Amino acid sequence: AQSVAQPEDQVNVAEGNPLTVKCTYSVSGNPYLFWYVQYPNRGLQFLLKYITGDNLVKGSYGFEAEFNKSQTSFHLKKPSALVSDSALYFCAVRAHTGRRALTFGSGTRLQVQP
Amino acid sequence: EAEVAQSPRYKITEKSQAVAFWCDPISGHATLYWYRQILGQGPELLVQFQDESVVDDSQLPKDRFSAERLKGVDSTLKIQPAELGDSAMYLCASSLVGRTQNTEAFFGQGTRLTVV
Numbered sequence: 496a497q498s499v500a501q502p503e504d505q506v507n508v509a510e511g512n513p514l515t516v517k518c519t520y521s522v523s524g525n526p527y528l529f530w531y532v533q534y535p536n537r538g539l540q541f542l543l544k545y546i547t548g549d550n551l552v553k554g555s556y557g558f559e560a561e562f563n564k565s566q567t568s569f570h571l572k573k574p575s576a577l578v579s580d581s582a583l584y585f586c587a588v589r590a591h592t593g594r595r596a597l598t599f600g601s602g603t604r605l606q607v608q609p
Numbered sequence: 610e611a612e613v614a615q616s617p618r619y620k621i622t623e624k625s626q627a628v629a630f631w632c633d634p635i636s637g638h639a640t641l642y643w644y645r646q647i648l649g650q651g652p653e654l655l656v657q658f659q660d661e662s663v664v665d666d667s668q669l670p671k672d673r674f675s676a677e678r679l680k681g682v683d684s685t686l687k688i689q690p691a692e693l694g695d696s697a698m699y700l701c702a703s704s705l706v707g708r709t710q711n712t713e714a715f716f717g718q719g720t721r722l723t724v725v
Contacts, residue, residue, distance in 0.1 A: 499651075529713055531716075536718075536719075536721065537718055537719070538613070538615075538700055538702075538716035538717050538718045538719045539652070539700070539702075539716040540716070541713045541714075541715065544713055585651055585652070595640070595657065595664065595665075596642055596654045596657050596665060597654075597714060598654075599651035599652050599653070600651050601649075601650055601651045602649075602650070602651050
């Protein structure tokens with residue numbers, strides 16, 4: 496079985512400060528990892544993904560994520576937060592083989608204060 | 610930019626009534642997913658199609674839920690009869706079929722269902 500844990504229900508950060516949203520995963524074999532963002536009453540928007548290779552992945556809107564195999568983590572980061580980054584963030588995992596659908600974490604609400 | 614289309618955006622129905630949701634994936638995307646997202650939780654897979662065939666419906670409550678994708682393009686998800694616990698956001702997503710499973714899924718805006 497594959498699973499994702501997002502240990503923080505909410506992350507608060509001041510505008511201009513760096514942000515980190517944590518994610519750990521469990522999957523058989525090597526993972527494909529994804530981050531999505533959701534705004535109120537909207538669907539999920541793709542931010543970035545890790546497939547293989549460089550552990551630091553860059554995505555949309557200045558976000559990046561760092562894959563750490565030994566810690567089974569894929570934390571989302573941004574050097575300087577914007578108020579408009581306030582939203583719900585989901586981490587998701589899929590194994591290289593077997594079940595194809597993404598398994599999502601429970602989400603982390605990011606609140607960026609002006 | 611191509612999008613996944615879903616309708617309706619909002620639906621209020623009485624319990625024990627039937628309700629249906631429609632999804633039109635991005636053109637050329639062979640894989641289609643229906644997810645359910647309960648408020649405050651992450652999306653959970655209900656059913657996955659590859660073209661017109663069901664790949665995974667292990668989490669679909671088959672006594673009341675049904676899904677079809679007759680021509681391998683658009684899809685309908687039906688609930689009959691609806692229960693209060695079915696109140697949630699129903700999300701449709703699609704993705705390309707590649708040699709590997711590294712392709713991301715693209716989501717529609719969702720249908721917010723309220724059962725009263």
